[in-house]
Amino acid sequence: MTNLLGTHAIVIGAGIAGLAAAKTLSSYFESVTVLERDAFPERAEPRVGTPHCRQAHVLLRAGLQELLASFPDLENELERAGAVRTRVAVDVLIETPGIDPWPQRDFGFDTLCMTRPLLEFVVRSLTRKQANIALQSQCRVKSLQLAADRRVTGLIYEHSGATRRMSADLVVDASSLGNMTLETLDACGMPRPEETEIGVDIVYGTGRFRIPRDESRGWMGVIHRPAAVSGRGGFVFPCEDESWQVTLNGMHGDGPPDDLPGFVAFAKTFRTSTIYDAVKDAPLLGSIHRFVFPNSRRRRFEALTAFPNGLLPIGDVICRFNPAFGQGMTVAAQEVGVLRQLLDQRVGTPSALDGLAPAFFAGIQNVLAAPWSVAESDFIYEKTRGARPADFVQRMKFSGALQRVAAEDADVHRLLIDVNHLLVPPTVLRDPQIVNKVSARMAAST
CATH class of the missing domain: 3.30.9 (D-Amino Acid Oxidase; Chain A, domain 2)
Known part of the structure; x- marks a missing residue:
């Protein structure tokens, strides 16, 4: 392998974000270890640590496309398994x-x-086929290890009643809750990100x-x-x-x-x-x-002025969405796509992993913008807690009129479907011809 950025990477968490990240990292590190707190089911069954996995999940088209970049056989394997x-x-x-x-x-x-268990099982099975990835179950991470310069150099975890240490050039926190990332910031004397x-x-x-x-x-x-x-x-x-x-x-x-x-x-x-x-x-x-x-919840990691080298949070650790919109797994897969691009750019550069996290936080903002805007639509409910955007009422009026236009206009409908599947940014719906149609519909309804 001529594009190596390090000897070993560790991923905390074997959900969709963690598995996709591990597969991507396997092209840039000699070995990758995934540590998962749960036991791995031998079939497509729910995991104890993911109580939401019995609920309906949606993998949007953009999410499937991103996962196919890491797992080219995924679509065929999912259908073979019953999707x-x-x-x-x-x-x-x-x-x-x-x-x-x-x-x-x-x-x-x-x-x-x-079902979510079927998707995880198939992705996990494909991940196991990568020779330099090791999946270790029933491992509870206790803390991350820090060097004198506040670089993350590995972690401490429990397995089979014993406390163990594992070193790494990069630790990816895909644990959903993100406690390891937040506690490490505390240990470094760095502020935690603000949360919305x-x-x-x-x-x-x-x-x-x-x-x-x-x-x-x-x-x-x-x-x-x-x-x-x-x-x-x-x-x-x-x-x-x-x-x-x-x-x-x-x-x-x-x-x-x-x-x-x-x-x-x-x-x-x-x-x-x-x-x-x-x-x-x-x-x-x-x-x-x-x-x-x-x-x-959205943690504003991009606003931090300091962050430990050797650590990278991903997925729900950064942003989690109301599951009713079916965006979470797709956004996580798209974040892994951004990570892949950043790692590609750093191959052959000195100190290639330094500053990776801040670059990643900046790079995923376009990924997060559209789904977070959708999440904000929950302010239509009177009891929703939080700071409602100042332009929320106007946005909802535009959205309602846009949907009525799309129901009648197949071309607009197609663009709306593409936006909803996170294939294209919402800005495509700001085409002057579309805006004129929507504005006319809004005027007619007043």
Whole structure:
């Protein structure tokens, strides 16, 4: 390997962010070790340390494309394992307030629907095939090691009741909570990043249902977006074993019960009967699992004036999003794409890893901007906690009018789909012709 930047890299956490980061790092380091607190299931099963993994997850098209850059066989392997291919804007019916449902239009690309455990299992299996990556389970990281110059040089962890040390040129914190990163900043005498939170207290309930035979059904899945008044929404996605993953959610503590009658009754309160009609007679496979998500959170690492060399946080450590928007895994994959570009640029340069984190924090701001703007749309709910953007009302008016234009104009609809899948930046929707159409629609509604 002629493009090495170091001897050893460690990744804390074996979720999607950690596995994708490990695969990328394997091209720049002699060896990579992934330390995971959980035991690794031998099949596509939930992990104890990811209580949200039973809820419906979405891998947007941009996320799949980024993961394919690291795992070229991923798409084929996912389908082989049971993931279901769906045509975007055709097979998944989308219902939003005022547009129930959206027109079904074929824009020429697909996504894969599957459970989170299936995705993790396949990505983990592909990661294991990389000879210079070692996956170690049931390892609890206790602290990071620091040199006199405040460079991170490795970590201390527990495994099988014993305390162990491991050295590294780079430690990537993909642990979701990010405690190691924050505690290391404390140990270095450096300030922690400021945090911006959007308090939503969203409650999810998810069940797997056997898909009933119904030849008249014109869709494979459903996304029912909530109205501001009710805050209640839901998803139906096809997944492995000829089943649906059905997730219902409510904002600010108003969530579905975990018993089947209560779950179905909750679906009956939606604006449309689409999800209720689908699940009322469908056999439940197993139990309904609930999960509470308190807030979207963004840590402003990019504003720090000092950060330890040898350490790089990634994924949820930096920014986590309301899962209802299905952005988290895709954003993490895109962050790994930024990391890959930075490492490429540093091959052959002296002290190549110095200043990597600040460059990374700056480089991912364009990745975070669009999904964080979507997360801010949760301020449509009166009880949402946090600082509402000054231009929020105008933004929501523009967004509502834009959606109505897109429902009637297939070209605008295609651009909106591309934006929603994080394939292109939202600025494409500021084309003067589109803005004129939206402005006319806003004027007509006043």
